[in-house]
Amino acid sequence: MKIRFKAPSGGGTLELDDASTVDQLLESLKSSTGFADVTVKYGWPPRALTADQGQLSAQSLGLHRENLTVVPKEDASAAVAQNTPPVPEPTATTTSPAAALPGLQSSLRSQEKSKGQGIKDQNISVAMPETGSTLVLRVMPDDNSCLFTAVGGALRGLRSGPDESFTADSLRRLVVEHIRANPGKYSAVILGQQPESYCANMLRPDTWGGEIELAIISEVFELEICVIDVKTGTVYRVGEGNGYAMRCVLVYSNVHYDRIAEIFVEGQEVMEFDVTRWAADESSDHIIARAQEMCRKLKDEHHYYTDTSDFVVTCNECGWVGQGREALAKHSLGTGHTKISEIKDTGA
Structure with a gap:
């Protein structure tokens, strides 16, 4: 089997036996990159291979379908600096x-x-003749809360209550309350820092949301959140397989989230009339396909990614x-x- 990887020195491909274990893969990566000790990440959200996976076959983890990221550990980074x-x-x-x-x-x-620059004024859209509607990109403000604002707009009307607008501040509080209510699930290992420190940072308006926040919002609202990477066109489905009835679609440029919406009146600018959720089954596959088409336009015509x-x-x-x-x-x-x-x- 062939396994692709990327490392500080560049990308490469390994030729391994189909029965190769994770330990054998790691040894081959160390040999190919020249590092004595590395961390290897795969999947989305990116997660590191661990010592207890050493005897598992690489194929059983689907690593032959991944583009692995090889990162030298702190004490091995000097080798990169010298070259x-x-x-x-x-x-x-x-x-x-x-x-x-x-x-x-x-x-x-x-x-x-x-x-x-100017993407908000470009009215990025894709026609959907199959439904007589149009898919449009709703560009979120550059205020460090784009993830929360993007998802919040898709939640509008999902619940009845005093905060149907689901502001960025309210979603930050919801995420923090969920983390505090589930200390066993959201440990320092998962969060990357002590939970209280993480929560304090997340309540600040200048802290970005990421994969953890998307997963929590998906779970709390029982909503599949499809995130399309502008650079690759890859669709990441947060909450997939949980039996959620509805899905929304976001566009991700690697530092910014925007929302996908469906409109039925050409040039409609009032977002309150947007359709932002669809059935989480094959009946909305055309939405995903058209959104990927939009992302190709964003990438090729506007270079809208980092x-x-x-x-x-x-x-x-x-x-x-x-x-x-x-x-x-x-x-x-x-x-x-x-x-x-x-x-x-x-x-x-």
Whole structure:
């Protein structure tokens, strides 16, 4: 079997026996990348292979269908630093949405805004002749609460009560209350930091939401949330298989969430009349397909995405080198360092 991977030194492919175990895969990756110790992530949300999976077959975990991310552990990062070309100047950085530092978030948001400048005025839409309607992109404000605002609009009318608008603030509180009510499920290992610290950060309006927040909102409202990655067109279905009756669709540019809506009057701008939920079965497959078509338009015509998975960065304060948003967020939160530069691919 062939297994693809990406590492700080670039991408590659391994040829392994079909019966190879996870331990054998890890050894092959270490040999190919030159690192003595690595963390290997797969799936969505990204999760790391663990020691207790060592004797499982790689195929049983579906790893032959994944593009694995290989990240050197802290004590192995020096090998990358020694072989990395000089960085001519600092560039935009990328962080984990749920745990990023405010300063780094602002840097990313500025980058995304410049790439998609004017996207809100482009009226991005795709005709759906099969239903005589139109799928439109509802662009969310650049205010660090785009995930909550995007989902909140899709929740409108789902419940009757005093807060039918489901504001970003109310959804932040809902997420925090759910985490506090389920301490066994949301431990420091899952959250990446102590639960109370995580909750305090999530209540701040300048903290991004991420995979954990989507999963909680999906569970609480019994709503499948389909997230389409603009860069790859991949559809991630949060809450799939739980028997939820309805689904909504979001568009993700790697640092920003927008909402997909269906309208039946051309040029309709009043969002209160949007259709934002559909049956979570094959009857709404055309919505997913048209939304993917829209994402291809966003990618090809507007370059409306930011790549946060393949980049390699270095800390200008201590010389640390790492790959991807999660590694950067962990380093920045652990050290307080924010002077980060991207190591550009020289193409050599």
